Every structure is written in structure tokens, then in C-alpha cells.
Amino acid sequence: MKTKKVFSFFLILTLQSVLSSLNAQSWMELNNKVSEFFKKEKYEKAYKMAEKACLKAENEFGKSSDQFIVSAVNLAEIYRRIGFYNKAEKRLKESIIIFEKKYGKNNPYYASICNNFAVLYSGMGNFPEAETYFTEAKNIRENYFGKKHRYYAESCNNLAELYYSLGNYKKAESLLIESNEIYKKVSKKNKKDPYYAGSCNNLAELYNTTGKYKKAELLLKEAKTIREKIFGKKHPEYALSCVNLAENYLKTKKYKDAEKLFTEAKIIYEKVYGKEHILFANVCNNLAVLYIKTGKSDEAELLLKEAKEIIEKKYGKKHPYYAEICANLAGLYEFAGDNIQDKNKKEGMYKKSELLYYELDGILNSYIRESAKYLSEREREQYLTKKLTDKFNKIYSFFLTKRTENKRIGAVIYSNLLNLKGQLLRSAAAVRKLAVQSGDTVLLNAYDKMNFYGKILNEQNLYPAEQRRSDLKQIKEKLNTAEKELIKNSQIYSEILNKQRISWQFIRMCLKKDEAATEFFSFHYRNNLKQTDSVLYYALVLRSHFQNPEIVFLSEEKQLQNLLRRPPGISEYEYIKNLYDPESTKADSLYKLLWQPLENYLKDVKNVYISPAGLLNRIAFDALPYDKKDILSDKYKIIYMSSTAEITNDSNLYRKNIKNAVLFGGLKYGVKPDVTNKSNSISDSLTRNLSWDYLPGSFDEVKEIQTVMKNAGIKVKLYSGNEGSENRFNELNKNAPDILHISTHGFYFGNDEKNNEYENILNNKVQFVISKNPLLRSGFILSGGNAAFSGKRFYSADEDGVLTAAEISRLNLFKTKLAVLSACQTGLGDIKGYEGVYGLQRAFKMAGTEYLLFSLWSVPDETTKELMINFYKNWLNGQEIRDAFKNAQNQLKEKYKDVPGAAFAWAAFVLLK
Structure with missing residues (x-):
């Protein structure tokens, strides 16, 4: 565990009215003794004397006196040092209330009390309260002293340590460097300043954690030398340096040196604090x-x-x-x-x-x-x-x-996955939904600020780094603050989180006899003390009569990567054919790895609810063959879900729930109208400097869908040609339709070595390709979108014709029951741990859509049109949405059953709730 230095404040320099009081001499003498014991780290004596001083101040001067404030704050600090956290909290609470009534908040002493509160809460593990008080102290000190004062540096240091504890290393490093530089300047030759030593120590601990061991060692040795000169070798500050340097040696396997320093520190702490600290x-x-x-x-x-x-x-x-x-x-x-x-x-x-x-x-x-x-x-x-x-x-x-x-293990892991899987997505969507539906002006204001700063940040991140605003760091902070403000002001937010806590037992109760829930998961395997490079894939299978979820091992990730790797020079059609053709050895291997191990638990099952994980998000399970002629969708109805927790609130979606729709298709992208096919891959487009060509099949698709919908009595708006602009799409915000159908070019650029080639081709101009943010590397091309990719017009207006996933994620689409992403590879994105796919599907879920229909690979226009028309006809004629989609797929399966690689035509699209 890391031991870091946070700076708390002992009010040795008391308030002016205390110093000028002629009647306070006996109390002053008592308080001076407290200070003397405190300096010598004799806390047992100090706290008893401090309790007397506090009582004397209350009796002789009253609880509203400065004497009482000073005594209470100092007593609280001593309580904290010896581990009496609850007593410390009580004293600080009464002190800060009294002080604020007398002097207000814009006062350096008030900042010190806030700081002490934050240090206390940080030690207690109450991070939200700690952050609130640290930030308040920092802001007051900045206003009062400026950014070059040691008190401001102290606040930077303390806030940095909190962010370090929360894993926010980037923010912590920025604050620690700022703090260290201030101490360097205000210290006399940097040789005997304990605050500078503490600053060096904390920055070094961050470097230790991030693997910069040499940098860390140099700073730690400097801090240890300073503390030894100031305090000697029997002081806790010196012990702290011993511990931190020992941790560095532990990381670099200098075990003998580490043991010596740890032991030295242990002896010091025992003598000063005792064995219960x-x-x-x-x-x-x-x-x-x-x-x-x-x-x-x-x-x-x-x-x-x-x-x-x-x-x-x-x-x-x-x-x-x-x-x-x-x-x-x-x-x-x-x-x-x-x-x-x-x-x-x-x-x-x-x-x-x-x-x-x-x-x-x-x-x-x-x-x-x-x-x-x-x-x-x-x-x-x-x-x-x-x-x-x-x-x-x-x-x-x-x-x-x-x-x-x-058998208990399956239950424990299933419970974890229900808590972990997509947790960030679920909670982010929940708090946004709460804000937009509450009507509360405070929540709506915070929500609007969050979207405002988010929009600025997204726009700026699309510029090359050298062209971005100089205050981008401050914009990020404002965005972060607005989001946290929204969360803190949502009084019923905790109730929403509690409702989201679904148990696996409840899921079991919701399953019918012929149904099964399958929760896939993966994790980095550790061989006890050693981290390995293996990522293992498992499945948890649950049925209505199971006593506990069953755990099934599937594969190591390396095996999956080998099977899913697309060989250079092979077309996408051939690649998909090799993965899913019943005669293919790859298809057989995929089935044996991912589904055959589950079969023993799926006897008499018709419906299988699945929640993929990791690379499994790229698998079309319906198309997996289980023998030389049959595929899984012939045997099971496979229902995709973000989490199997959704089984508990699963509801059918029928035509009667639909009143209106908005369609985008047949768009003009602003360059020569060369006729092409939507199945052209992104890599093909790159050789043409990322230009996007008109899709005649797309226009036919949306026109026919418009006819089907009108015949069903649904109010339809169709945007095509130059009308399908980004501004037009953004008008859907807060005025979302029941159905949103988008037929255009889609893009996703992976976060891999290929992007280096793209960067060279594009001369570092198009951030859609090289951004670190995966939600900026995926999106749609709308009317006029070629300008943004050609560099002819560079983000000079509110819209550039490129609608990124990041922009979609900030829209209000909570009324939209279905979003159809009829474009290439709209289901792809970066895969991140328990959160799954970061791309268009995540963006639409964050925006609030209930169902998503997206694609895993590029599909020819004609086939896509057939699938979509059949789906809408089935659904709007009374079938439930999932049945309508499965039947539409089956219609294509039947049509192409004798065609080699038929899965390429019908299996690309996935319906996800």
C-alpha cells in the first residue's frame, strides 16, 4: 500500500482576536503546551491537554469564540493523527459552522479547516466528501493567495493524492508537478523545506506506480535526505521517506535494501504512535x-x-x-x-x-x-x-x-457481472434520463452544462493538436464538474442505482422452462503473484431449475484472435464465408470453442438470452454451424442483450407502440456522384483519400420503408440528398421519434497500427481516424460529409457532415424505441473490459434508445434493403420486434440457402436491447 504525504493544518498561528485578548493568557498557555506536544509528536499528551484547552475556551469565552474555534480545530487534528476519526469529524463540523457564521468562506483559516476536513475524510475512505473540501480549500487559496503561494501548492498536492487514490493518475500528475514547482520557488535553496520534501515524495510515488522507477528513486532519496536533516532519524516524517523508498526498492527487486528501510520505519511508528495506528x-x-x-x-x-x-x-x-x-x-x-x-x-x-x-x-x-x-x-x-x-x-x-x-462460485461471479458489466453505461444513461425527465431546473441546468462542455470538447478534439484551444484542460474540468454536479444533485439517483442491482436469483425466476441465460465474460489470468498474458473466456449458464449458475470454460483469447484474424489480401466476403460456412474448419473450430461446451446445459431450450463479452461482440452466433448443414439459429432463438439483467424487465415491442419515424438515406456527400455499393470497405475508401460516394441503394431502401410505414399509419419524415445534414439530425434532440432509421456510410477506425498508415496518408488532418477517443473514431457520414475528410472545409461551422458516436451520445433519444443503423460495421468499436464495445451502439444506448439494429460487417445494398423491408413488414403487421427480425433473417436464409457463404448476406445484423 502506498504511504503518501497530505498536508493538514494545525492552528499554531491563532486568529487575530485571540492574540489581542487580554483575558486569554491562561488559555494561551494551555494552547501553547498543546502546540509544543504536537510539534514533538507526543500525541497522547497533546490530545489530553487539547481537550482541556477546548473545555476552557468553551467555559470562559463561549462556543462562538475564536478561542474555541482554534481549540476545536487543533483537537480535531490531534484526534485524526491518533486515529480517533469520529471524534475528529465531530469537532471539525462544529468548528466550521461557527467560523462560517462569523467570518464567511473567503478566508484562509476557513480554507485550512476545509483542508483538514478533506484530509480526515480521505483517511476514512470517504472520497466524495474529501474531494468537495479539498476543491473548496484550493479555490479559496487561489483567490486569496494566488497560484504561487505555498498554501495553494499544499492544496494542489492534497487534491492530487485523492485523485491518485481513485486511479486518476493523469490529473494527479499535473497537480503534483504544479505543487512541486511552486515549492521549489518558495523554498530557500530547496534544502530544508519539509513541504518540498513531501511534494517530492508524492510525485515519486506516482512515478513508482506508473513504472518510472528511476525518476521516483531520485526524488525519494532527495526527500529522505531533507527530512533526515530537518527531523532526524526518529521522526515519523523520516519514517515516511523510509517506507516510500522501500516501496521503490520492492518494485525494482532490491529486497535487502527494502527490508532494512521497512523495518526502520516500523520501529519508528511503533515508538511514536503505538501498534494501533x-x-x-x-x-x-x-x-x-x-x-x-x-x-x-x-x-x-x-x-x-x-x-x-x-x-x-x-x-x-x-x-x-x-x-x-x-x-x-x-x-x-x-x-x-x-x-x-x-x-x-x-x-x-x-x-x-x-x-x-x-x-x-x-x-x-x-x-x-x-x-x-x-x-x-x-x-x-x-x-x-x-x-x-x-x-x-x-x-x-x-x-x-x-x-x-x-457451486457457490458461479453465483458470486454472476452477481459481480450484474454489478460490473456495462455499469458505466447504465449509470450514465440513468442519470441523463433522470435529468431530462425530471423537470427540475437544477438538474436540467447541470445536464445542459455537461452537454455544452462536452460538445466543445468533441469539436476541439477533431482539430489537430496544434490547432486546439489553449483552455482545453479547463474545459475538461468544467465538463467533469458538471457531470458530478448532476450526479450529486440527483436525490433519487441512488434509488435508481439500487433498482439496477438485479440478483441472479431474480433472473432465474423470470426464465421459462425452455429458456436459458448465458452471460459471457473474460479476465486476465493471474498465477497467484504473477500477472500472465493470458485472457480467459468463460460463460455462466442459468436456467429456471438450476440451483446455481453453471460455469463453463470456453477459450483463451489467443485462440480466438487466431480464428478471427483476417488474412491480408482476402476479401470481406471470403473472410466471413470462412468463419461461418458449415464446411469451413474455422467455423467448426469457432463452434467447438464457443458453443459446444454449453450444449450440455441447453437440453430442451428454445430461447437463449446471451450477453457477449470481449471479442465475442464480433461474433454472429446465429450463423455458427453446429454440424455440416445446420446452424445455431435453426436450433435456438438467440436473443442479444447488453446484460442478462435486462431479462427481468424485458417487454415486447409491437406496432401499437409506434406513432412516428424519421428516416435518413440516399444522402449526397458533396463530391462526384460516383455510383458505388455500401459494401465497399473503409480501407477501399482510404485509397481514394477517404471520399464517400453516393449510395443509390440507400435511397431505394428508405423510400420503400417510407411506403411500408405510411401504409401502416405511421407518420414519417424522410431526409435525403442534401437534406440529411448534421443540423437536421441534431434537431431530433429532445424531439426524438419512435423509430430512427439511418441508411448511409458508417465508419469505425480501430485503435491499432493501421492508423499510423492512415495518419501518413491524411497528413494528420482527420482526427476521425487517429483520435484516442473511440467515440470519435466511429460514426456516420451525412450530407456534405466529404468536406471533413478531404480537408477542404475544416470544422468552420456547427456541422461538418460527419456525425460521430461522441456527438450522438449527448443527444436526448430516450423516446426512441428503435434505432436502425443501416450502414457498414455499425456494431464495431474498441472493446474495453466490462464495458464492452465503445462505438455507435454505446452512443445510442447512452442517448437512451431502447432497441438497436446494427451490423458486424459490410453488407451489399440489395441484401440490406431486402432484410429491412421484410423486417418492417413483419413488425408493422403485428409481429413482436424480435420475431419480426428473426423471420426477416429466415426469409433471406431461405432465399440464399444454396449460395456459398450465405451468412454474409443475412447474418451481419444484430438486434440488441
């Missing part, structure tokens, strides 16, 4: 990790047990250190079990490890639920990725390789 527990944990790595298991176990008991007793099981210790102790027992031959002893060790992993799993899930109440989407993504995912990987790796006989 958080810093003592922390160094015990770190030393234990060292002993695990060096084979001293018995010593490690004793230290971890001691640290666990301290944290649980004084800070509770929700403290981040407690989770860290549980993970380390579980790993220790697992490692011991791996190396014991005796079966009974091995089982004993694994049982201990299992219980700790169960406990850890519960804690991690509580962290995820809490983080959704105060972190923005981007912050939660970083928190999950950098702070929690590795621990989940440890849990899964242990359970799925060493506890396979335990």
Missing part, C-alpha cells in the same frame, strides 16, 4: 508483501494478521487498506497451498484463501456501488481499471482454477 498497519502490510516475495511466509502471515486486525478495529472493513490486506493475505494462503503436497493441508490453505477472497469480493462491489454516486463516468472508468480490476482478476483466477467444485 494506520501507519504502523501500513508498514506491516508492506513488509509482509516483501516477505511473501522472498519466501518468508510465516513472518508475512503474522504481519498481515496484525495489520488486518488494526484496520478492522479502528477504521472498519470498508477502508481501502483493509481490502488491500485481505488481497495480500488471501494470496499468501493461496501461494502456500500451491506449494504444499499434503492434500488436507493444501485444502486448509485454499479454504482460508477462499474465505478472504469472498470477503474481498463483497468489499470491491461496495466500492463500485459507492463510486457511482460521486464520480464522473471517466473517473469511474479509471478507478475500476486501475484500482479494482486486478483484484477481481485475482479472485477469478483463484476460484476458476482451484475451487472449481464449489
Whole structure:
């Protein structure tokens, strides 16, 4: 665990009215003794004296006096130092209320109290309150002292440490560098300033975490030298430097040097604070990790047990250190079990490890639920990725390789996936929906600000880096603040989150006898202490009569990658044919890897609800052959879902729910109207400098759909030619139709080495191709879209004819029941962990659409038109939406049954709820 320096404030320099009071001498003497004990780290004596000073101030001057404020703030700080968090919180609360009434908020002392509050809450693991107070203190100090003052630097440092704890390393680094530079300038020759030393220490810890070990070591040695000169070798500040440098040595495998420093710090902490302090527990944990790595298991176990008991007793099981210790102790027992031959002893060790992993799993899930109440989407993504995912990987790796006989494991992992899978998407969509439907002016204002700054950010990110606004960093901050403001002001948001917490038992209750739920998942396999390069794919199968979900191993990702890799020079048609043709060996391999292992659990099943994960998002399961002539869609009705949790609120969608529709198709893109086919690949277009040609089949498609809809009594608007502009599309915001059908060119540029070639071709002009944001690398081409890709007109107006997924994600389409993305590869995108595909399908889900119809590969115009017309006829004639779509596919299957590679024609599209 990392030990970092946050700067709290002890009010040794008291308020002016206190200094001028002639009646305060006896209290002043008492307060000076408190200060003296505090400086010498004699906290046991200090807090008893401080309690007397606080009581004396209250009795002689009253609770509204400056004497009482000073005494209470100082007492709270001493309480915090010795671990009396609840007492500290109580004193700070009464102090800040009194101070604000007397002096207001724009005051450096008020900022100091805010800062102390934040340090306290950070130590308690209450990150949302900590951020609120740290930010308030920073803003006050900036206004009062300016950006070159050490108090402002202190606030930068403290806020950075909070962001570090949440995995937001980029934001933390920026603040730490700013803080360090200020301290350099205000310190006298940089040699004896404890604040500069603390700043060096914290920046080094960030470098340690991000793998910049040499940089970290130099800063840590500098900090240690300064602290030794100022405090000596028996002071906690010196001990802190020992711990931090030891952590660096632990990372770089200098184990002897690390052990010496950890041991030195442990002795200091025990003498100064005793054995029940958080810093003592922390160094015990770190030393234990060292002993695990060096084979001293018995010593490690004793230290971890001691640290666990301290944290649980004084800070509770929700403290981040407690989770860290549980993970380390579980790993220790697992490692011991791996190396014991005796079966009974091995089982004993694994049982201990299992219980700790169960406990850890519960804690991690509580962290995820809490983080959704105060972190923005981007912050939660970083928190999950950098702070929690590795621990989940440890849990899964242990359970799925060493506890396979335990039926409870399937239930635990299923519960995790219901909490984790698409969590960011679900919560982001929920809070947006709440805002737009609430009518609350505060929520709507926050929502509008979020969209305003998001739009600016999206537009700026489409410029080459050198042409972007200089205040882009501030725009990002404003966007982040607006999103968090929206979350915090949503009083019923927590109720929405609770409703989203679906149990696997409830899903089981909703399943019919002939139905099964299949939740796919993948994780990075860890061989206990070692991270491997293996990503393993599993499925959880649930039926109405199962006592627990069944766990089924499928494949290692490398096997899937090999099967799904498209050889150079092969056409897309040939590639898809090889993947899905019943005679193909690749198709047979795919079936044996991904579906055959499930068959034992699917006896007498007709409907299979599936939620893909990772690379499985690119598989058309309906088209997988299970023998030389039959495919899965002949045997099962496969129903795609973002999460099988949606089974619990699944509802049928019929014609009676539809009143209006908007269609886009037959668009003119602003260059020569060469006739082409929508199945042309993006790579083909690149050789023509990314120009997009007119699609006559697209116009035929939407015209026929318009006729079908009008005949069904649906009000239809059709935009074609130059009318299908980006502005026209944006008019749908807050005025969304029931059906939105888009027939045009779609694009998705992967985040891979191919983009380097694209960048050279385009001379770094088209950010749609090379952006780091996957929602900017996918989208639609609307009327006039060629200008943006040719560089002839460069984002000089509100619209450029290119509608990115990022832009779509900020629209209000919550009334839209179906969005049909009738373009090439609209289902593709970057794949990110538990969140799935980052592309157009995510964008439309964030915007609020209920159902999506998208494609996994490029499809010829004529075939697409047939599928769409058949689908709408089926649906608008009374069939339920899923049946209508399946029947439309079956109609094409029947038509092309004797054509080699028939799946290319009918299986590309997926209907997803």
C-alpha cells in the first residue's frame, strides 16, 4: 500500500482576536503546551491537554469564540493523527459552522479547516466528501493567495493524492508537478523545506506506480535526505521517506535494501504512535508483501494478521487498506497451498484463501456501488481499471482454477457481472434520463452544462493538436464538474442505482422452462503473484431449475484472435464465408470453442438470452454451424442483450407502440456522384483519400420503408440528398421519434497500427481516424460529409457532415424505441473490459434508445434493403420486434440457402436491447 504525504493544518498561528485578548493568557498557555506536544509528536499528551484547552475556551469565552474555534480545530487534528476519526469529524463540523457564521468562506483559516476536513475524510475512505473540501480549500487559496503561494501548492498536492487514490493518475500528475514547482520557488535553496520534501515524495510515488522507477528513486532519496536533516532519524516524517523508498526498492527487486528501510520505519511508528495506528498497519502490510516475495511466509502471515486486525478495529472493513490486506493475505494462503503436497493441508490453505477472497469480493462491489454516486463516468472508468480490476482478476483466477467444485462460485461471479458489466453505461444513461425527465431546473441546468462542455470538447478534439484551444484542460474540468454536479444533485439517483442491482436469483425466476441465460465474460489470468498474458473466456449458464449458475470454460483469447484474424489480401466476403460456412474448419473450430461446451446445459431450450463479452461482440452466433448443414439459429432463438439483467424487465415491442419515424438515406456527400455499393470497405475508401460516394441503394431502401410505414399509419419524415445534414439530425434532440432509421456510410477506425498508415496518408488532418477517443473514431457520414475528410472545409461551422458516436451520445433519444443503423460495421468499436464495445451502439444506448439494429460487417445494398423491408413488414403487421427480425433473417436464409457463404448476406445484423 502506498504511504503518501497530505498536508493538514494545525492552528499554531491563532486568529487575530485571540492574540489581542487580554483575558486569554491562561488559555494561551494551555494552547501553547498543546502546540509544543504536537510539534514533538507526543500525541497522547497533546490530545489530553487539547481537550482541556477546548473545555476552557468553551467555559470562559463561549462556543462562538475564536478561542474555541482554534481549540476545536487543533483537537480535531490531534484526534485524526491518533486515529480517533469520529471524534475528529465531530469537532471539525462544529468548528466550521461557527467560523462560517462569523467570518464567511473567503478566508484562509476557513480554507485550512476545509483542508483538514478533506484530509480526515480521505483517511476514512470517504472520497466524495474529501474531494468537495479539498476543491473548496484550493479555490479559496487561489483567490486569496494566488497560484504561487505555498498554501495553494499544499492544496494542489492534497487534491492530487485523492485523485491518485481513485486511479486518476493523469490529473494527479499535473497537480503534483504544479505543487512541486511552486515549492521549489518558495523554498530557500530547496534544502530544508519539509513541504518540498513531501511534494517530492508524492510525485515519486506516482512515478513508482506508473513504472518510472528511476525518476521516483531520485526524488525519494532527495526527500529522505531533507527530512533526515530537518527531523532526524526518529521522526515519523523520516519514517515516511523510509517506507516510500522501500516501496521503490520492492518494485525494482532490491529486497535487502527494502527490508532494512521497512523495518526502520516500523520501529519508528511503533515508538511514536503505538501498534494501533494506520501507519504502523501500513508498514506491516508492506513488509509482509516483501516477505511473501522472498519466501518468508510465516513472518508475512503474522504481519498481515496484525495489520488486518488494526484496520478492522479502528477504521472498519470498508477502508481501502483493509481490502488491500485481505488481497495480500488471501494470496499468501493461496501461494502456500500451491506449494504444499499434503492434500488436507493444501485444502486448509485454499479454504482460508477462499474465505478472504469472498470477503474481498463483497468489499470491491461496495466500492463500485459507492463510486457511482460521486464520480464522473471517466473517473469511474479509471478507478475500476486501475484500482479494482486486478483484484477481481485475482479472485477469478483463484476460484476458476482451484475451487472449481464449489457451486457457490458461479453465483458470486454472476452477481459481480450484474454489478460490473456495462455499469458505466447504465449509470450514465440513468442519470441523463433522470435529468431530462425530471423537470427540475437544477438538474436540467447541470445536464445542459455537461452537454455544452462536452460538445466543445468533441469539436476541439477533431482539430489537430496544434490547432486546439489553449483552455482545453479547463474545459475538461468544467465538463467533469458538471457531470458530478448532476450526479450529486440527483436525490433519487441512488434509488435508481439500487433498482439496477438485479440478483441472479431474480433472473432465474423470470426464465421459462425452455429458456436459458448465458452471460459471457473474460479476465486476465493471474498465477497467484504473477500477472500472465493470458485472457480467459468463460460463460455462466442459468436456467429456471438450476440451483446455481453453471460455469463453463470456453477459450483463451489467443485462440480466438487466431480464428478471427483476417488474412491480408482476402476479401470481406471470403473472410466471413470462412468463419461461418458449415464446411469451413474455422467455423467448426469457432463452434467447438464457443458453443459446444454449453450444449450440455441447453437440453430442451428454445430461447437463449446471451450477453457477449470481449471479442465475442464480433461474433454472429446465429450463423455458427453446429454440424455440416445446420446452424445455431435453426436450433435456438438467440436473443442479444447488453446484460442478462435486462431479462427481468424485458417487454415486447409491437406496432401499437409506434406513432412516428424519421428516416435518413440516399444522402449526397458533396463530391462526384460516383455510383458505388455500401459494401465497399473503409480501407477501399482510404485509397481514394477517404471520399464517400453516393449510395443509390440507400435511397431505394428508405423510400420503400417510407411506403411500408405510411401504409401502416405511421407518420414519417424522410431526409435525403442534401437534406440529411448534421443540423437536421441534431434537431431530433429532445424531439426524438419512435423509430430512427439511418441508411448511409458508417465508419469505425480501430485503435491499432493501421492508423499510423492512415495518419501518413491524411497528413494528420482527420482526427476521425487517429483520435484516442473511440467515440470519435466511429460514426456516420451525412450530407456534405466529404468536406471533413478531404480537408477542404475544416470544422468552420456547427456541422461538418460527419456525425460521430461522441456527438450522438449527448443527444436526448430516450423516446426512441428503435434505432436502425443501416450502414457498414455499425456494431464495431474498441472493446474495453466490462464495458464492452465503445462505438455507435454505446452512443445510442447512452442517448437512451431502447432497441438497436446494427451490423458486424459490410453488407451489399440489395441484401440490406431486402432484410429491412421484410423486417418492417413483419413488425408493422403485428409481429413482436424480435420475431419480426428473426423471420426477416429466415426469409433471406431461405432465399440464399444454396449460395456459398450465405451468412454474409443475412447474418451481419444484430438486434440488441
